[in-house]
Amino acid sequence: MTEGLTDDQKTFADSLDRLLTDTLPFARRQAAVATPGGFDEDVWRQLVELGCMAAAFPEEHGGLGGGPEELMIIGEKFGRHLVTGPFLASVVLGGHAVLFADSDAWKARVLPGVAGGTKKLALAWVERQARHDLHDVATSVRAANGRWVLSGRKDVVPGGAQADVIVVSARASGDRRDRDGIVLVAVPADAPGVVRLDERAHDGNRVSTILLDGVEVDETQLLTTPDRGLAVLERVIDHAIAYVCADAAGSMWQVFETTLEYLKTRQQFDRTLGSFQALQHRLVDLYIDCELSWSMVLDATQALDTPQRRHAVSSAKVAVGESARRVAEEGVQLHGGIGMTMDVPVGHHLKRAVVMNASFGDADHHLGLLASSPVSRESNHV
Amino acid sequence: MCAFYLPGGGVSEDIEQFREEVRVFIREALPDDLRRKVRREHAGFTPADTSRWMRILHERGWSCPSWPVEHGGPGWSFEQQYVFERELALNDAPHVSVFSAGMVGPALIEFGTEDQKERFLPGLANGDIILCQGYSEPDAGSDLASLKCRADRDGDDYVINGSKIWTSDATWANWMFGLFRTDSSGRKQHGITLLLVDMATPGISVHPIPTFEGGEELNQVFFENVRVPGANRLGPEHEGWSIGKYILSLERFGSAEVSRTMAMLDRVREIAAREPLRDGYLIDDADFSKKLVRAGIALRQVELTERRLLFAADDLGAEASLLKIKGTEVQQQVISLMVEALGPYGQLDPEDMSARDNAPLPDAAHHAGKVCFNLRKSTIWGGSSEVLRNIIARSVLELRS
Numbered sequence: 210m211t212e213g214l215t216d217d218q219k220t221f222a223d224s225l226d227r228l229l230t231d232t233l234p235f236a237r238r239q240a241a242v243a244t245p246g247g248f249d250e251d252v253w254r255q256l257v258e259l260g261c262m263a264a265a266f267p268e269e270h271g272g273l274g275g276g277p278e279e280l281m282i283i284g285e286k287f288g289r290h291l292v293t294g295p296f297l298a299s300v301v302l303g304g305h306a307v308l309f310a311d312s313d314a315w316k317a318r319v320l321p322g323v324a325g326g327t328k329k330l331a332l333a334w335v336e337r338q339a340r341h342d343l344h345d346v347a348t349s350v351r352a353a354n355g356r357w358v359l360s361g362r363k364d365v366v367p368g369g370a371q372a373d374v375i376v377v378s379a380r381a382s383g384d385r386r387d388r389d390g391i392v393l394v395a396v397p398a399d400a401p402g403v404v405r406l407d408e409r410a411h412d413g414n415r416v417s418t419i420l421l422d423g424v425e426v427d428e429t430q431l432l433t434t435p436d437r438g439l440a441v442l443e444r445v446i447d448h449a450i451a452y453v454c455a456d457a458a459g460s461m462w463q464v465f466e467t468t469l470e471y472l473k474t475r476q477q478f479d480r481t482l483g484s485f486q487a488l489q490h491r492l493v494d495l496y497i498d499c500e501l502s503w504s505m506v507l508d509a510t511q512a513l514d515t516p517q518r519r520h521a522v523s524s525a526k527v528a529v530g531e532s533a534r535r536v537a538e539e540g541v542q543l544h545g546g547i548g549m550t551m552d553v554p555v556g557h558h559l560k561r562a563v564v565m566n567a568s569f570g571d572a573d574h575h576l577g578l579l580a581s582s583p584v585s586r587e588s589n590h591v
Numbered sequence: 592m593c594a595f596y597l598p599g600g601g602v603s604e605d606i607e608q609f610r611e612e613v614r615v616f617i618r619e620a621l622p623d624d625l626r627r628k629v630r631r632e633h634a635g636f637t638p639a640d641t642s643r644w645m646r647i648l649h650e651r652g653w654s655c656p657s658w659p660v661e662h663g664g665p666g667w668s669f670e671q672q673y674v675f676e677r678e679l680a681l682n683d684a685p686h687v688s689v690f691s692a693g694m695v696g697p698a699l700i701e702f703g704t705e706d707q708k709e710r711f712l713p714g715l716a717n718g719d720i721i722l723c724q725g726y727s728e729p730d731a732g733s734d735l736a737s738l739k740c741r742a743d744r745d746g747d748d749y750v751i752n753g754s755k756i757w758t759s760d761a762t763w764a765n766w767m768f769g770l771f772r773t774d775s776s777g778r779k780q781h782g783i784t785l786l787l788v789d790m791a792t793p794g795i796s797v798h799p800i801p802t803f804e805g806g807e808e809l810n811q812v813f814f815e816n817v818r819v820p821g822a823n824r825l826g827p828e829h830e831g832w833s834i835g836k837y838i839l840s841l842e843r844f845g846s847a848e849v850s851r852t853m854a855m856l857d858r859v860r861e862i863a864a865r866e867p868l869r870d871g872y873l874i875d876d877a878d879f880s881k882k883l884v885r886a887g888i889a890l891r892q893v894e895l896t897e898r899r900l901l902f903a904a905d906d907l908g909a910e911a912s913l914l915k916i917k918g919t920e921v922q923q924q925v926i927s928l929m930v931e932a933l934g935p936y937g938q939l940d941p942e943d944m945s946a947r948d949n950a951p952l953p954d955a956a957h958h959a960g961k962v963c964f965n966l967r968k969s970t971i972w973g974g975s976s977e978v979l980r981n982i983i984a985r986s987v988l989e990l991r992s
């Protein structure tokens with residue numbers, strides 16, 4: 210799975226894997242999920258020290274100069290070890306929103322903190338009526354006496370509970386479903402008028418509803434112009450999709466490997482379960498799903514800064530999402546009764562797969578995007 | 592192997608009158624809180640709720656649909672039992688107790704002594720007895736016959752030592768029906784004895800095993816010198832395997848859960864009609880509504896096949912296993928659609944939505960995910976899909992390994 214990575218990247222992947230194996234055994238992971246924040250602060254500090262938060266940011270913003278491949282490496286390991294915490298929220302979503310947007314002042318103000326682990330960001334884009342459509346934005350930002358006023362409601366905001374600054378997609382002009390007229394706004398979490406309602410997601414992460422009740426912002430908090438907001442948002446979300454696909458792939462490999470190990474040792478009918486051909490074929494299918502998915506992850510990751518981005522990312526989301534769900538369900542099934550229990554990881558991998566499928570657009574959403582894009586009308590074998 | 596017609600296809604006037612009677616009864620007798628829990632796909636539903644419902648049904652004489660009149664049952668025809676079960680599910684009422692009314696009651700009527708019938712049947716019928724099933728052990732799951740938990744003869748009593756695992760609802764149960772090893776000299780299917788064990792007997796301890804979605808149904812039960820009177824043995828000593836399997840075959844039949852899945856599918860439709868999509872609702876979306884239709888067809892296949900096999904009573908063999916295999920598959924498909932219908936909200940695991948009056952979430956976000964995870968069990972318990980396929984391969988297709 211390390212094919213095509215540089216030596217430095219391989220070393221980074223190994224160190225990260227070792228760190229998580231040593232510091233976050235499953236029991237400790239479970240204890241962390243049960244804390245109010247839902248993650249292990251101590252492990253988080255060590256992840257910061259290892260450079261996880263900085264890995265994908267340019268050096269000029271306090272990063273280590275990596276990019277999508279570093280996110281992929283981290284995602285794969287986090288998926289394997291069922292890591293919780295606001296990495297996706299702060300680094301991939303909030304951090305990259307600021308990075309891809311157009312305010313140098315905000316980049317200077319927050320990115321070094323994100324990379325150094327002292328600041329946390331979040332991105333708020335989901336709305337009740339929008340389902341999976343990024344451009345369906347009712348939250349409004351309107352000029353009033355030289356200031357701007359932000360009003361609306363955002364749901365299932367990853368890491369909203371931990372964020373110092375929340376990047377919000379808001380409509381500056383046009384109708385609810387126009388692609389034009391959307392801006393990204395940086396809002397300090399403690400600004401007057403911001404109310405947070407925190408919930409848990411099935412994977413143990415915290416997500417929030419953010420109520421914006423006449424929040425006053427000034428011009429400098431608008432990170433994009435109204436003609437750029439959606440393009441930046443789509444680019445950020447595509448990075449996030451590539452990342453969660455890597456996470457899902459890591460999770461799948463882990464499920465496959467532990468299920469394989471389990472069936473090699475579990476005895477029924479005076480034989481190991483792995484000796485039954487019906488089960489051997491099931492394991493082979495899991496293995497095939499893992500290999501196919503990893504190819505899609507690599508493709509999506511490498512396409513992020515190319516014209517193939519949208520096509521590769523949506524394709525990966527569909528394929529990897531469905532595989533992740535299937536592999537985890539099979540993992541539970543093949544474990545039998547013990548697969549249904551809290552203290553065995555396999556069920557928690559299933560929860561992670563369900564969250565992955567429900568976030569950033571489900572299969573139907575991405576199939577719709579692919580089917581309606583001109584690329585799909587012509588032969589696209591490259 | 593198959594019947595050539597769909598019996599019960601012609602609807603008689605009597606049965607429609609009966610159906611109406613059941614509906615009226617449910618409307619009047621079903622407590623609101625139970626209805627609410629059922630409508631939340633049984634999230635938070637406990638054996639105490641089943642007991643309460645059994646008591647209400649018992650007053651009407653309907654708590655044990657399959658029992659004959661002489662044992663306190665309603666003496667219904669197959670058709671009536673079928674309609675009753677359907678109407679319960681479609682009118683948001685809980686099922687009758689599967690263990691009491693569906694499994695142990697019929698086994699007692701078939702194999703029990705007069706004394707046992709007198710002691711147990713009334714409590715099973717009125718909800719006073721809450722049962723748990725002590726079959727599986729850590730090393731005896733699919734290979735159930737290899738069970739080792741011992742019941743040693745001591746005068747008129749048995750003394751049990753060992754443990755049972757995955758025992759659903761053992762914390763609620765006041766009685767267990769369990770399979771125990773009384774002889775290990777012969778074939779492993781021989782030397783198994785079925786005992787009814789009072790859960791208050793000294794020496795029993797129950798250790799909950801939380802399920803991964805946070806449910807509290809599973810337990811491991813430990814026995815240390817637990818003394819059970821010989822009078823609590825159901826059937827002959829050492830011959831419990833065939834009775835245990837008889838009981839399991841009853842479980843397998845109802846466990847296609849067609850009616851419950853129908854009700855669930857209706858609720859997915861209701862959710863899809865409320866979830867916004869573009870300028871309309873999810874239900875208007877061709878992709879999603881076709882998935883609903885597809886699930887409906889899959890369910891109809893099971894329903895029709897169930898009818899066909901159910902009413903051809905003398906044909907009821909290993910074929911019934913196919914109903915559980917397919918019924919549970921559709922059930923899992925439908926509850927997954929419920930999660931999918933919630934879109935981004937399908938990832939939520941909200942603790943308590945009462946504090947959210949100012950920013951409500953979709954109602955089903957509260958339970959759909961949890962139930963979806965929990966129902967992964969349906970293809971594992973009561974005969975896993977793999978074990979049932981083995982049974983069909985061996986008994987129906989006559990394949991040998």
Ligand SMILES: Cc1cc2nc3c(=O)[nH]c(=O)nc-3n(C[C@H](O)[C@H](O)[C@H](O)COP(=O)(O)OP(=O)(O)OC[C@H]3O[C@@H](n4cnc5c(N)ncnc54)[C@H](O)[C@@H]3O)c2cc1C
Nearest residue numbers: 542543545546724726727732733757758759968972975977
């Ligand atoms: C929620 C829940 C509730 C339960 N409630 C009860 C209860 O109340 N009372 C009770 O006694 N038991 C109960 N069970 C236990 C259940 O009956 C067992 O889990 C089941 O029999 C499988 O046994 P196992 O868990 O040991 O899995 P194993 O037997 O170890 O099987 C693991 C996997 O291998 C497959 N497999 C096994 N053998 C073969 C084979 N020969 N060919 C192909 N595949 C095979 C199985 O299907 C399964 O997928 C419950 C289980 C669950 C999950």
